[in-house]
Amino acid sequence: MRIGLLTEGGYPYASGETHAWCDRLVRGLTGHDFEVYELSGGSGAYAPGRDAARPRSGRRGARRGRAAVGRRERQRFAGHFADLAAAFCGPPGEAGHEADRFAAGLYGLADLARGTGALPELLRSETAVRVLEAACRAPGALPAARAAQVTDLLAVTEALDGALRPLSLDWYGDGAGGPYGDGRGALPGDAEGQGLGGVDLCHVTCGGPAALAGLLAKRFCGTPLLVTEYGVRLREHHLARATAALSSPVHALLAAFEGALATETYRTADLITPGNTRIRRWQERCGAPRDRLRTVYPGMDAGPFARVPDAAADDSKTLVWVGTVEPDKDLIGLLHAFAQVRAAEPDATLRIIGAPGAGPEAPAYLAHCRALAAQLFPDEAADAITVGENPVSFETIGDPGVARPTDAYEAGAVLVLSSVVGGFPRTLVEAMFCGRATVSTDVGAVCEVIGGTGLVVPPRNPRALADACTALLGDPERRARLGAAARARALELFTVEQNIAAFRGIYLELMSRAPVRHAERDVDGAPRPFARPAESRLPGSWAATGPSSAPKDRGHTPSWARPPAVPHDAGARVPAGAARTRGGDA
Incomplete structure (x- = not known):
């Protein structure tokens, strides 16, 4: 099974508890192939001692070259951003209405990002400020939002640009130039260069922007989504801003956006695994369905x-x-x-x-x-x-x-x-x-x-x-x-053992519920699940990539029985149980 592990700067580049837990999971669940997608403000550095990992970092900015922004793109952006802004700072409506409108705006911006690389530019434009101002001045808007000044609106749009940066990353399997957006192509073993669209499961290790990448993979590629939280990311955001020199309108608007993103994450995830009951209560308050919550305690080396x-x-x-x-x-x-x-x-x-x-x-x-x-x-x-x-x-x-x-x-x-x-x-x-x-x-x-x-x-x-x-x-x-x-x-x-055993069972459970994906199809479009032999997924000289019959001459290995050639700068195929990393700027 191929797992896309989505992290927010905690693994494999940084130390800390998230790093330790992810490392134990990657090394303990042998038989699975982990690909680590790391969001951070920088490119990071190689983590010493991770000889099994081959980190590669994505470039900054948009997923493709910056395209010219025409009138139609600006109109589409204004409409989608208006839905997003009205959902988190507008008046309350019927149950679920705000969540639906937030999702419509979020995924509309994601569709726009898939068609052009100009979404970051649009989020920093005057159009974004005017749309946000209109949402703040709408009848019934948050009291703090109604008091927002131009400097507050600029601060909020700048923060949203950073939070929504995963929308512009080339991780979702539709673009030329490979998952990095720089023409380097796919990692060896990627399913047709699809990035997160080629993995069997997305496992998010925290809420926030990393979870946003998992939401898009599920939306665009149908990839099952598992969310694990050993700390309340929403609470951490609130505490971090408490000491920041921000005005009340900025505090209120950013808190409302993060709450709406958490709600969308929890209601979309196939399964949510809080680390304890306290975290579970936070998730339930944010709309997480109880039937998709399962407590998995952190594993410690006993x-x-x-x-x-x-x-x-x-x-x-x-x-x-x-x-x-x-x-x-x-x-x-x-x-x-x-x-x-x-x-x-x-x-x-x-x-x-x-x-x-x-x-x-x-x-x-x-x-x-x-x-x-x-x-x-x-x-x-x-x-x-x-x-x-x-x-x-x-x-x-x-x-x-x-x-x-x-x-x-x-x-x-x-x-x-x-x-x-x-x-x-x-x-x-x-x-x-x-x-x-x-x-x-x-x-x-x-x-x-x-x-x-x-x-x-x-x-x-x-x-x-x-x-x-x-x-x-x-x-x-x-x-x-x-x-x-x-x-x-x-x-x-x-113990570590119980933690790993729990996730081994959860992975299999989620995959047993998921439809067949990445299957070969016949001329009529019907799936052919067994068209590709299982041995083709394994590294080594026995991994046949052509006809399934063995050569008659045992002393000669034909070209189709040899491993596919890998460019020198593309990295080697990572064995099962190891981790490959990709980075992007959140």
């Missing part, structure tokens, strides 16, 4: 953590906090809670293991936490708080005693999470792999992950956090039971 011995039912009184030190983790509340724990358990210690976050306020926050620890325990404070001398220690992975992440969990009797916001709690899962009892605040997917194998308290409640920690420190047998149950739950639900 090997190093599963080798940690179970926690002993002894008198250990060590609490461990592991993570990135930043204000959202509420270490201030944790320190106040630990002061109450010390009143009940004088031998208790707290190890805070983690480095400052990437935010500019993180180093100052860590310094404030150190000062608070010295203030709360004045009789034991020192300029440098170290293990064994004071009840609170501040450490990082690599320090003596915590050379590896597993050492942090092995050293503690109870893992504590004190966050006030969160998504999927990876630190909590690692502690569960290690068989450790946990106390966590109820944020993100904590309750869903922990099940009944740990204690969960409300966030920003030091008293509740202290009571839960004290209860576990005073009951070693309960700690041991919870830790064993936590390890069993984590190994069942959150």
Whole structure:
């Protein structure tokens, strides 16, 4: 099976969790041929260590040479863009009416882009600004949109130009010049140079512009679409703009557009796989049909953590906090809670293991936490708080005693999470792999992950956090039971193996529902599914591309039995299970 993996700058060029998950999927699902389509603002660079991948980047701008824009093209653009703009900033209508109008405008612009390379120019034209202004001034439009000035309209059209750039990429199987739009032709093995039209399934790893490419592949080529989200892309857009210097009309219009795009993505996808129930709720609010939602938890490598011995039912009184030190983790509340724990358990210690976050306020926050620890325990404070001398220690992975992440969990009797916001709690899962009892605040997917194998308290409640920690420190047998149950739950639900197995089944399920595609046809146009032998899809000297009968002379390999010649600059055929990448500017 050939999978088109659509990413948004996270793989294979950038590091991060999306990169790790995609890499595990590509390497774990052997037998499938992955083609990676990456959207970013730049061409990217080769990812070290990916010897199986052969990245190639698309050129900037439109999918073909820029064509002259005539009056008819401008009229078509104005009509389609008016439908798009009216759908996300106009008055509310009947149920589904806005979604239908948004889809009509979106796919109308895509059809225009297939016929001309001038769509980016049209999106930055005065026509686009005037059409958007008319939608904002229409009766019943969003209140913030009605206040939009010319500078706001220019900012919105510029943002829409970037968001709609996938409409102009040559990935959808109709154009001359190959999938790159630069005359280099198709990748070896592409079905007639069709790009996404030649794959069996499009798998989108996040919402936004990457999902837009999958929508067009389904619209133009009938390619089944699978959407996976391990973070709420719409929420990330909202949070990113919260700190940007944008006016209220720009905020409102961009939020409305992204919401409409998310709605169209969810209602068009054949299947949607959220990473947890919290993400699922966001998708349902955006119109995702419940019968097409299936939760697939992120896969984590359990090997190093599963080798940690179970926690002993002894008198250990060590609490461990592991993570990135930043204000959202509420270490201030944790320190106040630990002061109450010390009143009940004088031998208790707290190890805070983690480095400052990437935010500019993180180093100052860590310094404030150190000062608070010295203030709360004045009789034991020192300029440098170290293990064994004071009840609170501040450490990082690599320090003596915590050379590896597993050492942090092995050293503690109870893992504590004190966050006030969160998504999927990876630190909590690692502690569960290690068989450790946990106390966590109820944020993100904590309750869903922990099940009944740990204690969960409300966030920003030091008293509740202290009571839960004290209860576990005073009951070693309960700690041991919870830790064993936590390890069993984590190994069942959150391993790489279960994640890969889930997607293997989903791929087969979607393909079993899809109609026969890319089949040979007879003179009457009827499909001939078995006209092309399966061996022709395999690389190597046995891949016959001509007559199916074997040559009589075994000492000579005829021309039709040899692999097809590949130009030197076109790249070699990638084995099954490997990834090929194409890039484009979002």
